[in-house]
Amino acid sequence: MKLSAMRALLREEGIRLTRSLGQNFLHDANQLRRIVALADLAPGERILEVGPGLGPLTEQLLAAGARVLAVEADRRLVRLLRQRWPDEPRLELLEADALAWLRQEPRDWRGWKLVANLPYSVASPLLVELALSTHPPAAMVVTVQKEVAARLAAGPGGRDYGVLSLLVQARYLPGRSFTIPRTCFHPPPKVESVCLRLDRRERTVVPEADLPAFRELVRTVFAQRRKQLATVLRARRPAAAVEAVFRELGLPPRIRPEAVDLETFARLASWWAKSEDAGR
Secondary structure (H helix, E strand, C coil): CCHHHHHHHHHHHCCCCCHHHCCCEECCHHHHHHHHHHHCCCCCCEEEEECCCCCHHHHHHHHCCCEEEEEECCHHHHHHHHHHCCCCCCEEEEECCHHHHHHHCCCCCCCEEEEEECCCCCHHHHHHHHHCCCCCCCEEEEEEEHHHHHHHHCCCCCCCCCHHHHHHHCCEEEEEEEEECHHHEECCCCCCEEEEEEEECCCCCCCHHHHHHHHHHHHHHHCCCCCCHHHHHHCCCCHHHHHHHHHHHCCCCCCCHHHCCHHHHHHHHHHHHHHHHHCC
């Protein structure tokens, strides 16, 4: 859908886009094709699309032979999408808040891919929700704010490394990405965007049973990321237990959370759960 057609349709329908819903619609055909190419779709593949808007990416996904479940929160846009594809058997449209729906309706996503220009307002919590679900998608190809993409792909030692990096990378490996200029969206956002591919790990780094402890631990220590890790842990666990696990894992006494890698956090999460059970 060209920008002129997008503007005309919105004007004819009297629709004003809502910033609180993160409504910045990608209209550049070349960028849309790059997203679909990065998703590497096979005919008949099942795709979850969150925030289809007026359907420019939906159109490309259907043209690639995919079966699409599109979740849109804006009732006005759902009506337009249903008018555009009244009898498309490979498209299911759902009017819902995607994040709330994912939390209320757990399902097996193993045979699916998430391919979406995610609304900026829900991108991070939605990716965490899917990544830590019992059966997450095989891959996630998402367009997000540049700073969010940086956090998703970050490794230990940098300022971008933190809660989002660890919670998503517990299940996914960051892969290829490309930048999408602001001018490719309507209306243009204030920041640049990046399309990033995340592939589900073949080997689980954090066991399913440890995920609640892992989530709590990561959020706890990065809430005070400038403090030394041992200082933060001693506020919640016995000092002797903290010293013992530091010796076991070979951690320097003054290490900060941002310098600890995913595998070590996974081992710490197991200890965190057990030490909690033991009490202080």
